Amino acid sequence: xxxxxxxxxxxxxxxxxxxxxxxxxxxxxxxxxxxxxxxxxxxxxxxxxxxxxxxxxxxxxxxxxxxxxxxxxxxxxxxxxxxxxxxxxxxxxxxxxxxxxxxxxxxxxxxxxxxxxxxxxxxxxxxxxxxxxxxxxxxxxxxxxxxxxxxxxxxxxxxxxxxxxxxxxxxxxxxxxxxxxxxxxxxxxxxxxxxxxxxxxxxxxxxxxxxxxxxxxxxxxxxxxxxxxxxxxxxxxxxxxxxxxxxxxxxxxxxxxxxxxxxxxxxxxxxxxxxxxxxxxx
Numbered sequence: 251x252x253x254x255x256x257x258x259x260x261x262x263x264x265x266x267x268x269x270x271x272x273x274x275x276x277x278x279x280x281x282x283x284x285x286x287x288x289x290x291x292x293x294x295x296x297x298x299x300x301x302x303x304x305x306x307x308x309x310x311x312x313x314x315x316x317x318x319x320x321x322x323x324x325x326x327x328x329x330x331x332x333x334x335x336x337x338x339x340x341x342x343x344x345x346x347x348x349x350x351x352x353x354x355x356x357x358x359x360x361x362x363x364x365x366x367x368x369x370x371x372x373x374x375x376x377x378x379x380x381x382x383x384x385x386x387x388x389x390x391x392x393x394x395x396x397x398x399x400x401x402x403x404x405x406x407x408x409x410x411x412x413x414x415x416x417x418x419x420x421x422x423x424x425x426x427x428x429x430x431x432x433x434x435x436x437x438x439x440x441x442x443x444x445x446x447x448x449x450x451x452x453x454x455x456x457x458x459x460x461x462x463x464x465x466x467x468x469x470x471x472x473x474x475x476x477x478x479x480x481x482x483x484x485x486x487x488x489x490x491x492x493x494x495x496x497x498x499x500x501x502x503x504x505x506x507x508x509x510x511x512x513x514x515x516x517x518x519x520x521x522x523x524x525x526x527x528x529x530x531x532x
Contacts, residue, residue: 261347262318268343269313274336281379282334283445284312285403290444291319294455297437298375298401301325305368309359309376309386313340316377321348329368331355359386365396372396377403380449384408384424387458392470394431400458401437409436409454421515422484423477429519430465430473434458466523473526480514480522487511495529502528 265286268274274284285291294316295301301324308330311317314337320328321344330352332338338356345352355367360382364374374397378386383404390400404412407420412434414420428434437455442448475495483491489510492499500510506524508517 262344265313265315265318268340272313272336272340274313274334274340277334281381281383282310282312283377283380283447283449284315285377285440285445286315287444288315288319290440291316292322293438294375294377294401294403295319295323295325297455297457298323298373299399301373304371304373304398305329307331307364307368307372307374307376309364309374310379311341311376312337314344316375317341317344317352320375321351326351328352329355329364331357331359331362331364331367333358360389363393364390365393370396371398373398374400374402376401380405387412388424388427391427391431394460397460399460400432402456402458403440403453404456405449406439406452406454409456412456412458416518417515423481426477426519426522427474428458430468430523432458432460464523466520468523468526469530472530473523476526476529477514477522480517484514487513488517492525497529 301320306320306325306328308317308320308328311330311332317328317330328351330341332341332354333356338354341352341354345354355362364372374390387402410420411422411424412428413436414422414425435457437457440453440455442450442452476492479492479494480488487510488503488508489499491514502525503510505528506521508521508525
């Protein structure tokens, strides 16, 4: 692991001192793996693009390593959502050193709406807790147009699912729903040794930019139902897997221009949207 380097502010003590003083030990139950390498957190902050014009929302900041990097990179206002009281105390020291630039929100990110807690324009930049990363992202998709971008850390396996193309092993329901509304891109990987404690998997930083409009016209609930049915039995042909929707499957597929013997992983996002439009019509 790289050396921690100097603090983003002369008023702040070294991170390891803060962690020791507040008794901050990563808890598996909270999905905590702290990234303490300041070279890497600085790189993440830079990858998020210009920060001064937007409200930056950070989920699960822990002791504040990335928070410090975001402030050093010019973030004018950060809203940090954290449920761990030990970390909130440490973050309070950063807030005191940067008056008016860091707002702390105590609570569970799964139960909070970042849009309601911030002003536009807004970006999310976060090393997400692994155990809630996917449900957080799928929840944010409902209001994805409210964000300029999302720069997020995931397990490499999840990052590959977000960016996967049809006919690839990682392509699935999450790929379709995310790519329908956004353009995701894997920026770089981070090895386990960079974290405390080291996870068993490699992590990837993903930049997610909302599309000006969805890739193809579709009703979101209908698309969610179609993809759930199709990928719920991904090895079966669509004429079988889509029967759970309670629709006349083969006529719908014919109208969408899709052969009934196709399987879920063979369809493009646009083709799933075509089915969803017909399911919605029915």
